[in-house]
Amino acid sequence: MILGVCQFDAHRAQLKNLASGEQWQLPRAELQVLKLLLAHRGCVVAKHKLGAADEEHPLLSDSSVTRAVFMLRSFLGTEHEHLIETVKGRGYRLREDTKTFKPKWLVMPKLKAVLAVLMLGFTVLIMMVSLDQYKGADESTEALNSVSLQLSSGQTLNLMSFSKSKTNNEPLLVLVEQLKAGFKQCHSTPWQQVYLSLSHDKQVFNITMKGEKLGQSKIRNLKLTDYRQQKQFISQAWLDEVDICE
Structure with missing residues (x-):
């Protein structure tokens, strides 16, 4: 499943940024919230449903659900955090129009080397800003x-x-x-x-x-x-x- 520039692997409980290669092993709260949003994509899912208990895990608090949504949005990045919408007083909704990520070098192979250099520079810049x-x-x-x-x-x-x-x-x-x-x-x-x-x-x-x-x-x-x-x-x-x- 593609979410913006990220690929979600439900079996491995993992989100991977296809642009940077960064991987995030989802904790229980983030994994549960994302799975439920995907299962009801396009529909509003109430907080208490996102935090529901199951046979293996206890109930998640509303604050845990809120934090999980925040962390998911953070990993998706500012350009794609809008994919998870907040519906005031009702819950959250995952937009249906999640675009498939297609790296340009898959379409234009001649740009691969140039884009690789640009991506390396961008990654270094992000690391510098993160530590700033x-x-x-x-x-x-x-x-x-x-x-x-x-x-x-x-x-x-x-x-x-x-x-x-x-x-x-x-x-x-x-x-x-x-x-x-x-x-x-x-x-x-x-x-x-x-x-x-x-x-x-x-x-x-x-x-x-x-x-x-x-x-x-x-x-x-x-x-x-x-x-x-x-x-x-x-x-x-x-x-x-x-x-x-x-």
Whole structure:
């Protein structure tokens, strides 16, 4: 099934960006929501139906469904996030007019080399922009802390936190320890480098994970928001939903 520039493999529970080659192994919530939207393509599906329990999994909360839709849209990208529509007060709908992705080099072989070079440059640019939140253009942002964690499999994972404001140092370091505790539950993980930052107002927690799986490089960006006075970005429920161990 083609969704914008992505191909969905239901058997492998995987979304693959056909332009960049990036693959995303869908966590349970995202997989369930996408399957149900596809099964009812063109129709509105209520949140409680998207989060319904089954024989193997418990009920998903409305917030888990909302987060799953957000993550799916993020992977589809800004040009195709509109494929999943929000119908206010009713639920979500997957548009019927999902276009088939046809790389230009399949139609015009002579452009393959040129497009490959352009795609490489674009990929490098995206990686630079993704990490720009941690490394400012003026290079004034330095790593606040770097932590190495060894999993039970023997794998080493590096967590690096970046802060532009000293007022964020303490809460950011607390979040690093919470995420570190979450990774300790993993026997192994495809991620090797994890970059963390907290917005100046402490309302947005950014996580970028880089790694490799089956010989292919992977990047996953997570953006957590919490506008409450007493914030809780990371919880066991969140760790289970996001499945950082994969």
